[in-house]
Amino acid sequence: MLREQALDAMTREGDRRDRRDRGDRRGARSAREHRDLADARTAAELRELQRAGRRARLHADGAFHDDVHRVAGVALAEDHVALVEAHHEAAREQVLSPCVVERLEEMAPQDDRLHVALERILLRTIEEAATARDARGTTIHHAARAYQLPRPRWDARLVIDRARVRSPLLLLACLYVVQGLPYGFQASALSAYLRSEGVSLSAIGFAGALAAPWMLKVLWAPLVDRYGSARFGRRRSWIVPMQALLAMACLVAAVFPPERALGALLATVFAMNLFAATMDVAVDGLAVDVLRERELGHGNAVQVVGFKAGMLIGGGLLLWASRWIGWQGHFVAMAALVVLALVLTLLTPEPGARRAPGDDAKESTPAHTSMRQVLGTLHRAVSRAGAGWLLVLVATYKLGESLIDPMFSPFLVDRGFAREDLGLWLGTWGMAASIAGSVAGGWLATHVEITRALRVAGALRAVPLAIVVALATLSTFGAPVVIATTIAEHFFGGMLTTTMFAFMMSRVDREVGASHFTLLATVEVLGKSPLSLASGWLAERAGYVGIFGVGLAISVVWAAMVGAVAKKA
Known part of the structure; x- marks a missing residue:
């Protein structure tokens, strides 16, 4: 009996130990499961946070956190x-x-x-x-x-959104092409037409006064900066009307050939320059608005290349093609190109433009107060330290070529070359070389310190001018020499122009970008215009050799002083 009780007690004790052990095992397993679950949840949360951090790209500016x-x-x-x-x-x-x-x-x-x-x-x-x-x-x-x-x-919206980031350079290029059309006609084609009709060198030189709107545009540049439509676009509200007027002026010029209505033709060319110069103010302002500091070199390359491409078309290709399409076809083709650019401008939203300062519906500041602010900011920009040296540098960098370029085409006509051939050589191949030089200048301004870039471009610019002086001393020379000289002159000239424009834009006060840049561009035109207008008169008295030699000397002096002056500007 006792043994049975002892066995029963031992059995119960064993059962209790078994149950305790099983409970302990279950507890341990439960604890492990809880720990594993917590670890799994923590790991899942961490993974989710890491995925969220990767998706959000929190390292965008190098200063954000990890999730x-x-x-x-x-x-x-x-x-x-x-x-x-x-x-x-x-x-x-x-x-x-x-x-x-x-x-x-x-x-x-x-x-x-x-x-x-x-x-x-x-x-x-x-x-x-x-x-x-x-x-x-x-x-x-x-x-x-x-x-x-x-x-x-x-869908297409994403394509459009991304295209709006890239579109400013394309739009700027097209706009500068349009502006170059009338200027190229006047600079290259008009002088060839006039000289072939027997017009004197003095008259051809003074015909450069038709470019007066490019010198005077600074007077109305503050108006372009101040007024504009918020709904249509601050800059587009000026660009589109000027394009329409320019297209109409081209059609009017088609009915005024120089041999029958020279006065009416010159007045129409003046109007074309007026519309193109006013559009240039708005386009320069657009460029200042949308281009960032690191884009200035490429942006100015687009600016100069586009403008010279327009000059190539207006003063080169169309002059060369005029033997087949005639005078009327020349200007009808120009009008068609302007209309195409107008359509592109209407289809392209103005980058970054939601509100224009001159919107009548929403502007609460009086117009005269805002204009005074614009003029005050512009005055401060040109009164700062070094501004005088900047103006001197801009005004003098084209003095030498302003004596040589206007007379180079009449010089070749007098040496027996046909005006259609000159249109192909000077207006087409020369402008193509100038565009290539502008691209090279954009690269130079982007990858080389700007003062050093100006020195290099200025020195190279003087080389082909020396060759022009040498040609004037020769009695005969062939077309290959003219073509090679033209290509070299335009290439290095384009390089210098782009480098100088990048230098100018780097000094612009962005608060009044259009007005300030327009002022500098106007100073450039004013600097070279007196000698350009007098070049024909001087050529009749000093001869081609004399005037070309003076132009070369001025260019050499500028190239020697540019480094010291640019550091002060």
């Missing part, structure tokens, strides 16, 4: 917030699709630093995704989910 949740809890440094606030509006206009803009407008006030920062992150994400070669737009959809935004469809 969205930490950004929400940490105040950003003041300098980074300033950077974000300075760029988010321009980035929104150039990158975001409409549905994203609507969503961002529903967010908290834009003075909240956190939301401004998140908006900048999203802008960078969408911009990078738009440049990626992913036809499904995966990155954009991930970014939209991360911020609970509507999923933008991968």
Whole structure:
């Protein structure tokens, strides 16, 4: 009996130990499961945060945190917030699709630093995704989910949004081509036409006064800076009307051949220059508005190349083709090109333009006060230290060629070369070389310190001018020599012009960009105009050798002094 009780007690004790052991094992297993679950949850959260951080591209400006949740809890440094606030509006206009803009407008006030920062992150994400070669737009959809935004469809809107980032250079190139058409006709074709009709060298030289609007445009440049339509575009509201008027002037010039109505033709050419010069003010302002500091070299290359391409067409190709299409065909073709550029301007939204200062519906500041502010800022810009040296440098860099270039075409006509051949050599091949030189000048201004670039371009510019002086001393020379000299002269001239324009734009006060740059461009024209107008009169008295020699000497002196003067400007 006792043994049975002892066995029973031992059995119960064993059962209790078994149950305790099983409980301990179950508890341990439960604890392990809890720890594993917590670790799994933590790992999942970390992975999700990492994915969110990658999707949000928080490293956009090199100063953001590693995930969205930490950004929400940490105040950003003041300098980074300033950077974000300075760029988010321009980035929104150039990158975001409409549905994203609507969503961002529903967010908290834009003075909240956190939301401004998140908006900048999203802008960078969408911009990078738009440049990626992913036809499904995966990155954009991930970014939209991360911020609970509507999923933008991968359609034409994204293509347009990205194109708006690239379109300024294309639009600027087309606009400068249009501006170069009438100037090229006057500079190359008109002098050949007039000399072949027996017009004196003095009259041909003074015909340069038809370019007076390019000298006087600074007088109405503040009006272009001040007034404009917010709905249509601050700059487009000037560019489009000037294009329309220029096209009509070209059609009018088609009915006035020089042998029958020279006075009416010259008046029409003056009107063409007036419309093109006014458009140039607005286009320069547009360039200052949309080009960033590191884009100035390429932007000025586009500026100079586009303008000289217009000169090539207006004063070279069309003059050469006039033996088949005639006088009327010359100007009808010019009008057609202007109309094409007008259509492109109407189809291209003005980059970064939401509001013009002169919008009557929304402007509360009186016009005379705003104009006074513009003029005051312009006065400060030209009164700062070094501004006088800058004006001297700009006014003198083309003095030498202003004596040589206007008389080079009449010089070749007097040596027996046909005006149609001159149109091909000077107006086409020469302008093509000038465009190539402008591209080289853009590269030079971008990759070489600007003062050194000016010295190099100025020295190279003097070489072909010395060859022109040598040609004037020869009794006979052939077409190959003329073509080679023309190509060299225009190439190095284009290089110098682009480098100088980049130098000018680097010194512009962006608050009044159009007015300030127009003032510098006007000083350039004013500097070379007196000698250009008097070049024919001087050639009749000093001869071609004398006037070409003086032009070469001036160019050599400028190349020698440019380094010292540019450092003071």
